[in-house]
Amino acid sequence: MTKATAQDVLRINCLTPTVGVITAIREESSDVKTFRISSLDGLKPFTPNPGQLGMLSLPAIGEAMFSITAQEENSIDMAIKATGHLTDALHQLEEGQQVGVRGPYGNGFPLEYCQGKDMLFIAGGIGLAPVRSMIDYCVKYRENFGTLTVIYGARSKEDLCFKEDLFEHWPQVKNMNVYVTIDRPQEDWKGHVGFVPDYIKELAPTPKVAIICGPPVMIKFSLPALSALGFSDQDIITTLEMRMKCGVGKCGRCNIGSCYVCLDGPVFTQEQLKKLPAEY
Amino acid sequence: MQILEKSKLDDFLQMLAKHQPVIVPTDVDGLSQYAPYQAQMTLLLDGKPTVSPKGIFLPQTEAIYRFKAQGKNLLIAEMENQQTPQVLFFVRHCDVQGIVCLDKVFMSPEYTDQQYAKKREITTIFALRCNGSKESCFCTSMGVDPEKANPAAADVEVYDLGDQFAFEALNERGEKVLSQAAELLSNQDNVILPPVPERKLQLKTEGLPEKLSTTFDAPIWNDFMFKCLGCGTCTYLCPTCHCFDINNKLRGEDGLKLRTWDSCMFDEYTLMAGGHQPRTGKKERIRNRFLHKLQYFYEKHQMFLCVGCGRCLTKCPMNIDISKFVQQVMKEESR
Ligand code: SF4
Ligand code: SF4
Ligand code: FES
Numbered sequence: 001m002t003k004a005t006a007q008d009v010l011r012i013n014c015l016t017p018t019v020g021v022i023t024a025i026r027e028e029s030s031d032v033k034t035f036r037i038s039s040l041d042g043l044k045p046f047t048p049n050p051g052q053l054g055m056l057s058l059p060a061i062g063e064a065m066f067s068i069t070a071q072e073e074n075s076i077d078m079a080i081k082a083t084g085h086l087t088d089a090l091h092q093l094e095e096g097q098q099v100g101v102r103g104p105y106g107n108g109f110p111l112e113y114c115q116g117k118d119m120l121f122i123a124g125g126i127g128l129a130p131v132r133s134m135i136d137y138c139v140k141y142r143e144n145f146g147t148l149t150v151i152y153g154a155r156s157k158e159d160l161c162f163k164e165d166l167f168e169h170w171p172q173v174k175n176m177n178v179y180v181t182i183d184r185p186q187e188d189w190k191g192h193v194g195f196v197p198d199y200i201k202e203l204a205p206t207p208k209v210a211i212i213c214g215p216p217v218m219i220k221f222s223l224p225a226l227s228a229l230g231f232s233d234q235d236i237i238t239t240l241e242m243r244m245k246c247g248v249g250k251c252g253r254c255n256i257g258s259c260y261v262c263l264d265g266p267v268f269t270q271e272q273l274k275k276l277p278a279e280y
Numbered sequence: 281m282q283i284l285e286k287s288k289l290d291d292f293l294q295m296l297a298k299h300q301p302v303i304v305p306t307d308v309d310g311l312s313q314y315a316p317y318q319a320q321m322t323l324l325l326d327g328k329p330t331v332s333p334k335g336i337f338l339p340q341t342e343a344i345y346r347f348k349a350q351g352k353n354l355l356i357a358e359m360e361n362q363q364t365p366q367v368l369f370f371v372r373h374c375d376v377q378g379i380v381c382l383d384k385v386f387m388s389p390e391y392t393d394q395q396y397a398k399k400r401e402i403t404t405i406f407a408l409r410c411n412g413s414k415e416s417c418f419c420t421s422m423g424v425d426p427e428k429a430n431p432a433a434a435d436v437e438v439y440d441l442g443d444q445f446a447f448e449a450l451n452e453r454g455e456k457v458l459s460q461a462a463e464l465l466s467n468q469d470n471v472i473l474p475p476v477p478e479r480k481l482q483l484k485t486e487g488l489p490e491k492l493s494t495t496f497d498a499p500i501w502n503d504f505m506f507k508c509l510g511c512g513t514c515t516y517l518c519p520t521c522h523c524f525d526i527n528n529k530l531r532g533e534d535g536l537k538l539r540t541w542d543s544c545m546f547d548e549y550t551l552m553a554g555g556h557q558p559r560t561g562k563k564e565r566i567r568n569r570f571l572h573k574l575q576y577f578y579e580k581h582q583m584f585l586c587v588g589c590g591r592c593l594t595k596c597p598m599n600i601d602i603s604k605f606v607q608q609v610m611k612e613e614s615r
Contacts, residue, residue, distance in 0.1 A: 014391045015526070015539070016345045019354050059347040059354065060528060060535050098354035100347075243552045245526050248391035251542070252523035253550055255568070256558075258576035263390065277496050280558045 014248050017057055017100030020045045023075060025095055028161040029154070032126055033091055034069060034079040037101055044074050045101045049111065050133040051239065051267045054078065054103030055247050058093075062086040063100065065244040065262070067130035069162075076101075079129040079161060105247040106266050109134045109211065109237065117209045118146035122222060124153050124196050124214025128161050130239045130266070131213045135165075139173050148176040149205060153196040153218070155183045179203060197221035204229060211237045223270065236270035240280050256280050281439075281446045282458060282465040289445070293317050293369070295461040301366045303336060305329045314368065325440070327414060328372045332519035332591065336368055337382060337399045344395070344526070344537045361398040367457055370408040370438065373426055374419040374587040378519030379405070379433040384581045385522050404457045406447075407434035413479050416590030418603050421483035424587050426476045439473050446471045483603060484610045485584075491609055492575040500608060501567045507598045508562040512543035514592035514600070515569070520585045523549070544569050570605060 024036035037056075039045045048054065048068045056078060057063030064086050070077040082091045093099075119138055123131045138145045150170060154160045160180065170178045181192040181199045192199060196218050207230040212222055219238065226236055242254040242261040254261040257276045268276075284292055296302050302317040305324040312324050313331035348355040371379075379400075386396035407429035410419075419426060429437050435454035439446040447465065449455040458465065495501075515521040525542035528535050542549060545566075550559050559565050577585035586602060593601040 013344060013358060013394050015393070015537075016358060017356060019356055058349070059356070059537060060349045060530055062528075063526065094352070097352045100354065100356060241552070242558065243550050245524070248393075249388060250385055250391070250393060250522065251525070252544060252572075253542070255572065255576065257571075258579040 015102075015246060017055060017059075017063070017102040018045065019098050020101040022093060022095055022097045022099060025093065028079055028163075029159045031082045031091075031159075032079055032129075032161050033082075034077050035090065035093075036072075036075045036077050037099065038075045039101075040098070042074055044071065045076060046104050047071070048076065048104035048133070049108035050137040051106070051109035051130060052104040052133075053106045053247070053262070053266060054101060055105070055244075056080075056090070057100035058086065058089055059100055061089050063245075065105065065247055067133065067239070067266070068104065069129045069132045070136055071133075079126065079132075081126045103247070105262050107264060109137075109267050110269075111137070114138075114209055115144055116146065118206075119148050120205050120208050120210040121148070121150045122152075122196065122200065122210060122212040122214070123150075124218040125155070125159060126161060127214030127218070128152055131211055132162060132165070134211055135170070139170070139176070142174065146175075146208070148173065149208075150176070150178045151181075151196060151199055151203065151205075152179070153181040153183070153199065153214075157182055157186050157189050195221070197225050200225045200229075207231045207235065209235045209237065213239050233271040233274065234269055237267060238270070238273070239266040240268060241266065242280060281448050281468055281471045283441075283468050283471070284445045284447065284465055286443050286445060288464050289323070290320060292461050292464050294319055295464065296367055296457065299457075299460050300364060302369060303333075303366060304369045317369070323370070325370065325408075326412065328375060328589065330517065330591065330595070332378060332517060332589070333368060333371055333375050334378060334382060334519050334522075336403065337379065337396055338386070338522060338524070338541075340541050342395065342539045344539050347535045347537060348533050349535065350533045359395075361395055362402065363398075365402045365404065367404045367406065369406045371405055371429075371434070372408055372589075373410060373429045374417070374422075374424050374589040375519045376405065376407050376429045376433045377419075377422075377424045377587040378589070380430050381520040381577075381581075381583065381585050381587070382522055383432065384577075384583075404435045404453050405433055406436045406438050406454075408438045409440065409473075410476055411440045411474065413477050413481075414590060415480055416594045416603070417479055418481040418483050418588035418590065420479045420588070421481075421485045421603075421606075422584045422586050422588035423485075426479070439471070441471070441474065446473070481590075481603060483606045485606060488606065488610065489575045489578040492571060495609060496567070496571075500605075500612070501563050506562070508545065508566055508600055509598060510545050510547065510562060510565070511597065512545045513595050513597070515543040515545055516541060517591040517595055519587060519589055519591070520573070544572070566600070570602060573602070574606065 020037045026034045053065050054068050066078040068076050069079040082088050121131050185193045244254045244262050245251040247262045249260045249263040303314050304317045312329035314333045343359050346357045386393040410426045431450050437448045523542045524539045527538045573586040
C-alpha cells in the first residue's frame with residue numbers, strides 16, 4: 001500500500017494547514033454536502049491516492065479528517081455529513097469561503113493488488129464517500145480492471161449520495177453494474193427495497209475483491225454474507241474511522257493496537273483487522 | 281574527563297548562562313521541575329524532579345500557528361521557532377531515554393515535527409548518572425543503562441564524585457558547551473567512578489511484549505476497572521507520554537492554534553463527533569495505556585515506552601502501579 005511521502009507534506013510544520021478555497025458546494029442528500037476545494041492559486045491542494053484522507057479546518061472552530069471523494073485536475077472533493085460542531089458549521093458555508101487543508105494522509109486502497117481483478121464495491125449512506133474515490137479510479141483506468149459492481153444502500157431515497165453517478169454516469173460504463181437499494185418502500189421509488197446485507201445475499205456475487213464501507217451494522221451483517229459467498233479475508237477491504245487530531249502518528253489517539261489509523265489505515269483488509277484488538 | 285569542584289557549580293552555571301539560557305532541576309512553588317537557571321538557585325541534585333523534562337521539548341501548551349478568520353477570508357502564518365541554543369542540565373538516564381522515545385515519535389522518518397526537532401537541535405543535554413535508587417525506580421528492567429546515558433540524546437555525561445563533578449563530553453556539541461567554562465575545569469585521567477547502586481525494584485521483562493499480545497481479553501484488566509479516577513496525573517508526569525490535543529485561543533478574528541498535552545485517560549480523548557466511543561471505560565483506557573507502553577510501542581520501535589522512572593506509580597491517587605502490573609503478567613506466565 002502506498003503512503004504519503006515526506007515530500008507530499010513537507011512543510012515547516014506538519015500540523016499547519018495551507019489555505020484553500022471552497023469553489024463549489026453540492027447537496028448530496030438531506031445531511032451530506034460535497035465541498036470542492038482548490039488552493040488559493042487555483043490548483044489542487046495536494047494529490048491523494050484513492051482512499052487517502054485530508055484534514056479540513058475552519059481554524060476558529062475545529063479541524064477534522066475526511067475522506068477525499070474525488071479529485072479533478074485542480075481540485076479535491078470532500079463529501080461531509082453534518083454530525084457535529086465542525087461539520088454543522090461547514091454545512092453553513094458558502095462558495096468562496098477559505099478553509100485550512102492539509103494532507104494527503106493514510107495508506108489508501110491497495111491499487112496494485114486490485115489491478116486486473118473484478119471489483120465489488122459495497123457501501124451504505126455516507127460510506128460511499130471513501131469508496132467513491134476508488135470507483136472513480138477504476139472508471140478512469142477502466143482497462144486495468146475486470147468487471148465493476150456497485151451495491152449501494154441508504155435509509156431512503158433522500159439519503160442516497162452521488163445520485164448522478166449512481167443513476168447516470170456509472171451505468172454507462174462498460175461492464176459496470178450498479179445496484180441501489182433503500183431500507184423501506186417509498187411511493188415514487190421503483191428500485192430495490194431492503195437492507196444491503198440481504199441484497200448481497202440476493203445478488204450472490206462471485207468472489208472477487210470487495211471494498212466495503214458503511215455504518216457498523218451494515219458491515220457487521222455484510223461480512224458473514226461475503227464469507228458465505230466465498231470471499232477471502234484478504235479480498236474484503238474496508239476503511240476505519242477514528243477520532244484524529246494530528247493525522248501524522250503523533251497525537252496518539254487513533255491507535256488500534258500498534259496501528260495508527262492515520263498512518264497505517266484507514267484502509268484495512270479483513271485479514272489485517274482480525275489480528276487487531278476489536279477496539280474501533 | 282573534566283573535573284569541577286562542587287563548590288564552583290554556581291560559577292560554572294553562571295559562566296554558561298552568559299552564552300545561552302541554562303535549564304536546571306529546581307523547586308518552583310514546591311513542585312520540583314526543570315526551570316531557567318538563576319544565580320544562587322537551589323538545585324535538585326538528588327533523585328529526579330517530579331515533573332519530567334519532556335516539557336522542554338513538548339511544552340504543555342505550544343502555539344502551532346496563527347490565523348485570522350475574517351468573513352470568507354483566512355490567513356495562516358507559521359510561528360517562528362526558537363533559534364537560540366540552550367543547555368538542559370542534570371537529566372537522569374531514565375529521562376534521557378524518555379527523550380529518545382519522544383524522538384521516535386516526533387522525528388519519525390515519515391513526518392518530522394519541525395517544532396520538536398528544532399528544540400532538540402538547539403538543546404545540549406547534560407545527563408547525570410544515578411547515585412541512588414528509589415523504591416519505585418525500575419529503569420534497568422525497561423532497557424535503561426544507569427551506567428551510561430543513551431548517547432542518542434545525551435551530549436555530556438556528568439558523574440557525581442562527592443565533592444566534585446566529572447564531565448565527559450559524548451560529542452562535539454557537548455565539548456563546545458564545556459569549553460565555555462574551561463577555566464573552572466581541570467583535566468584528569470583515570471577518574472574512579474563510584475559504583476551505581478543496584479535497583480531495588482527489578483522486574484522480569486524478557487518476552488513481556490509477546491506475553492502481553494495474548495492478554496487483551498484476560499481478566500487481569502478487571503482489577504483496574506473501578507479504581508482509576510481518570511485524573512491524568514500519570515500521563516502528565518510521565519516522561520514519555522506524548523499525546524496531545526489541538527485547540528484554539530481566539531481574540532476576535534485573531535486566533536492561535538495550540539497544541540496542548542492530552543491524556544488517553546480522559547473520556548473525550550477518543551470520543552468521535554457522532555458520539556461513537558471506541559474505548560468505552562476506564563478498563564479499556566488503562567489497558568490501552570499499559571499496552572501502548574509495554575507492547576504496541578515495542579512492536580514498532582523495539583523499545584519500551586516506559587523508562588521505569590516510577591513517577592506514575594508514586595503519584596497516582598489510586599496507587600495504580602505499572603510495575604506491579606508487569607510483575608503480575610510475568611508471574612502468570614510461569615504458572
Ligand atoms: S494517575 Fe492513577 S487515577 Fe489518575 S488517571 Fe492515572 S491511573 Fe488513573
Ligand atoms: S509509565 Fe510511569 S514509570 Fe513508566 S516512564 Fe511513564 S511515569 Fe515513568
Ligand atoms: S491522528 Fe494523531 S496519531 Fe493518528
